[in-house]
Amino acid sequence: MALSLVLFGSHAAFAATPVIKIKIQDHLFFPEIIEIPAYTKVKLLINNLDPTAEEFESYELNREKIISGNRKAIIFIGPLPPGEYPFFGEFYPKTAQGKVVVVEQ
Amino acid sequence: MFLNSVILILQEILEAALLVSVLLVLSKHHGIKPIWLLPAIIIGVTGALIFAINMAQISEWFDYVGQEVMNAFMQLAILFFLSFLTALHPKNRWVSIFMLITTSLALTREGSEIFIYIGGVIGQAPYIQSTHIQPTLTGAGIGAGIGVSVGVLIYYGLLGLSSRYIVASSVLLLALVGGNMASQATLLLTQADWLPYSQILWNSSALLPENSIFGHLLYALVGYEATPSLFQVISYVCGILLVYLCWCFNLSRIDHQAKYKSPDINVHINI
Numbered sequence: 001m002a003l004s005l006v007l008f009g010s011h012a013a014f015a016a017t018p019v020i021k022i023k024i025q026d027h028l029f030f031p032e033i034i035e036i037p038a039y040t041k042v043k044l045l046i047n048n049l050d051p052t053a054e055e056f057e058s059y060e061l062n063r064e065k066i067i068s069g070n071r072k073a074i075i076f077i078g079p080l081p082p083g084e085y086p087f088f089g090e091f092y093p094k095t096a097q098g099k100v101v102v103v104e105q
Numbered sequence: 106m107f108l109n110s111v112i113l114i115l116q117e118i119l120e121a122a123l124l125v126s127v128l129l130v131l132s133k134h135h136g137i138k139p140i141w142l143l144p145a146i147i148i149g150v151t152g153a154l155i156f157a158i159n160m161a162q163i164s165e166w167f168d169y170v171g172q173e174v175m176n177a178f179m180q181l182a183i184l185f186f187l188s189f190l191t192a193l194h195p196k197n198r199w200v201s202i203f204m205l206i207t208t209s210l211a212l213t214r215e216g217s218e219i220f221i222y223i224g225g226v227i228g229q230a231p232y233i234q235s236t237h238i239q240p241t242l243t244g245a246g247i248g249a250g251i252g253v254s255v256g257v258l259i260y261y262g263l264l265g266l267s268s269r270y271i272v273a274s275s276v277l278l279l280a281l282v283g284g285n286m287a288s289q290a291t292l293l294l295t296q297a298d299w300l301p302y303s304q305i306l307w308n309s310s311a312l313l314p315e316n317s318i319f320g321h322l323l324y325a326l327v328g329y330e331a332t333p334s335l336f337q338v339i340s341y342v343c344g345i346l347l348v349y350l351c352w353c354f355n356l357s358r359i360d361h362q363a364k365y366k367s368p369d370i371n372v373h374i375n376i
Contacts, residue, residue: 066218074168
């Protein structure tokens with residue numbers, strides 16, 4: 001009984017991981033500002049609509065990942081305390097910029 | 106595009122340049138012919154090309170985290186082969202082979218990102234003005250030039266030390282490379298959700314931001330992170346310890362052999 005509760009609990013926690021969709025187009029992130037709940041793990045689903053590769057990078061989030069042209073990628077972030085976490089496209093940093101805003105729910 | 110290209114390429118080249126220079130110093134110091142270097146470059150560059158060309162497919166493996174898993178796997182392999190070669194007697198023929206494998210893996214990892222970046226800019230030619238291509242390539246050339254120069258400096262700097270410090274300093278640098286590999290692999294596996302989240306231990310971004318020139322340099326050379334997690338710090342320390350302990354094992358064996366003047370270096374000794 002206890003085991004099934006634990007299993008169910010972990011399954012529920014896994015299923016509850018929120019997914020945030022971001023797209024890259026003309027070396028820009030859409031949306032540029034992403035709001036996520038505090039202290040929650042979040043799955044970023046990034047869809048690169050450009051023919052060129054981009055590298056999602058954030059010093060504040062400690063994340064770095066190449067997303068090939070016309071492909072999708074998944075990056076897990078958090079759980080994070082409230083605050084602002086800028087990110088950018090390392091291959092086109094002048095234009096591809098955005099931030100994750102973590103808010104207390 | 107120019108400055109961005111310089112920094113990006115420099116960072117990739119530096120990481121590999123440090124490793125290659127230290128391995129070359131150890132080769133020279135122990136009288137090992139650096140015959141491993143050319144095949145390592147050929148295998149590494151070919152590997153980087155294959156990795157870069159197939160990056161889109163690889164990224165979709167393991168439910169879209171193939172890139173993290175493959176990179177972490179290569180980083181852990183570099184750590185283990187570095188440890189093996191530090192544990193071996195310098196005259197053991199496997200030392201050259203492990204140097205070859207380590208360098209090939211490092212070049213594959215670092216080179217693939219360069220190929221993807223440059224390939225992207227060149228492949229974009231039909232869509233943008235070609236004015237972007239020239240500064241990117243010039244920047245890449247300068248970045249690579251600085252990176253290789255730093256490698257040459259490290260090489261001669263280490264060889265300029267007095268003989269008793271050459272090996273100790275080289276092993277210290279290899280240990281830092283090992284710690285860096287372990288920490289980066291941990292970070293990637295956390296990003297892929299293969300490892301659980303662990304708390305951020307400190308924030309030194311006000312003191313030394315990662316996006317400053319010095320921050321970039323330290324990141325490339327010793328894996329500096331302004332906001333490392335608990336698991337990253339633990340794995341960094343474990344990586345350093347692994348290389349260091351392998352060296353200590355080697356030292357104790359060599360001391361033992363020197364004491365008993367054993368002519369056969371491959372003799373099995375019970376310590």
